[in-house]
Amino acid sequence: MVKGKRQRLHEDGGRRPKQYKRDVPTYEFRLAVVTFFKATSIAKALERFYHGLEGTPRETARKNIYYWAKNISKIQVAGSSNSIKSKKKLRAAGTATVLSPATDLQLVRWINAYRDDGAPISSMMLRLKALEFAEATGVRSDLFTATRSWRIGFLRRHSLRFRARIRQGQIPPADSAKAVMDLNAKLRSAMDSLGVDVAYTADQTPIFFEYVPKTTIAKKGVKTVWVRTNGKDTECMVCMLLSSSFGEKRTPFLVLKSTQSKIPETRAENNRVRHGFGKVLWKEVERLQSEYEVQIYGNRCGWWDSRLSVIWLDYHFKGRQHPERPVVLLWDLFSGHWSLEVVNHAKSINVHLVEVPGGHTSVCQPADCAWNRPLKQRMRRHWVQRLAEQLADGSDERPAAIKSPSREEVVRWTTASSRDLATSTISNGFLAFFASHQMNRMLRLLLTRLQIN
Known part of the structure; x- marks a missing residue:
């Protein structure tokens, strides 16, 4: 091996070709493939979008293209929408069990009350409180688990984010x-x-x-400041x-x-x-x-x-x-x-x-x-x-x-x-x-x- 050069893994050099084994394409990608396929042929579509595939993976890709072409109406709508084209799966709103709007607002009020008092709210605290409110409203624990995707959606719906504290105080809104x-x-x-x-x-x-x-006295320069509490x-x-x-x-x-x-x-x-x-x-x-x-x-x-x-x-x-x-x-x-x-x-x-x-x-x-x-x-x-x-x-x-x-x-x-x-x-x-x-x-x-x- 020549000094300063990395030994090649393959005779042709470069990285291995993409196998598309665990990759779910977005609706934007599907629309591009189907559009190209209808304008040319299946062989050219495979060569352009799935270059280097051989054997069973290539056959799977070929079947996928024909399946997408069959469902072109759905793919065309999703692939043309800026809010949906980057998604890989679609499901109708309301498919998953979610909290009612009233319970959602009650959870927001709980967050506001904690923040008004300066108490931190972690992702785990949000999950446990959501499960508690869900149980109080009769939603079964096996149907609603307050998953990470639900928490992200909840924060997005109410314009909330997990933020690091950068300052203290209360400034009223401009109006x-x-x-x-x-x-x-x-x-x-x-x-x-x-x-x-x-x-x-x-x-x-x-x-x-x-x-x-919120603060305590410690030596200057220490990186870990620990306080003992009862939880x-x-x-x-x-x-x-x-x-x-x-x-x-x-x-x-x-x-x-x-x-x-x-x-x-x-x-x-x-x-x-x-x-x-x-x-x-x-x-x-x-x-x-x-x-x-x-x-x-x-x-x-x-x-x-x-x-x-x-x-x-x-x-x-x-x-x-x-x-x-x-x-x-x-x-x-x-x-x-x-x-x-x-x-x-x-x-x-x-x-x-x-x-x-x-x-x-x-x-x-x-x-x-x-x-x-x-x-x-x-x-x-x-x-x-x-x-x-x-x-x-x-x-x-x-x-x-x-x-x-x-x-x-x-x-x-x-x-x-x-x-x-x-x-x-x-x-x-x-x-x-x-x-x-x-x-x-x-x-x-x-x-x-x-x-x-």
Whole structure:
């Protein structure tokens, strides 16, 4: 062998000819082959597109060309379409078992809630949550498995991507100022027409069982920064908070994930009598409700739904002192808030619903503007204090054991953090919408009283 030259594998040199054994041609390639074949002959088509094939592979290619020519109408449509010509197989939309559009949107809301809190979402987390929602809606696990192709399609449908974090912070959309002005005018119009001086807003937010800091201290230049956790950083419950434009805070609603009974009668009884929990767990939940002045419900997904919205409306507004006076309630554009059942029930108890513009909750939802950040900061403070206490119990011989907080601890932290929110913090969230409106109302009321006196 001559130095500097690579020994040839074949007498003729070069790479081996393509065998087309495991290659599925695209519709664009099939259309080109059939077009050339019809203009010339089968021998010339084989020589041009399958050059070098001999024996059985060549015979297989010949049969494929005749088969494609027989189905030229389908190949012509697919091969001429920019969106289809690169595909190798086609199947009608809806052939595979997929989640319903409502469940799809529920999954998007779950993603948004996690991202709003800064929690990362991996491909595995997306798959497990999709399987959980599918099971809750009655889709069998052997029919829907949340495959990689489904996840890619789901992300594409909702303009989502797996991205590496490059910055932090929240920048409102370019048209957020207009959205605030439109909502301001809509709320003022609703309050004037109904003759009310106060508005309510409610917002659901995930409460995590573990708040791992996003940064830590390490030596300069180290490539691996490891932190020890208990693996509960993505487990959460939902907290629904209600407050008024005057800073009034109402009883929080918490939703926990709870295993549902497989017996329909028992499941119905648990939902009706025990807030969705079993007899054993309900004893603890009932005690927590009484001790911390909170309402706790449970369902399979640990997420808000239309049934809870109806229960929530009844709890806060059905038995109010003056049911003849209308209530204005600002609510997110969430399907569990705006189902036909919820809207009709709100009308029946004289509650007027006003929706927050989709995509603008960061600037149009008072909770997102003013409360959620201090609420989560207080939750993190509780978790950090608990972590410090656990680490203090360790020694050089026996490292401290980091355990996840109990259900009671998370409930206690949530209610304490909610109570610690100042009245001014709550009312500040409404300033963009109600400041001038309430001032005008107060001046009118004052002038009326002066005229009477």
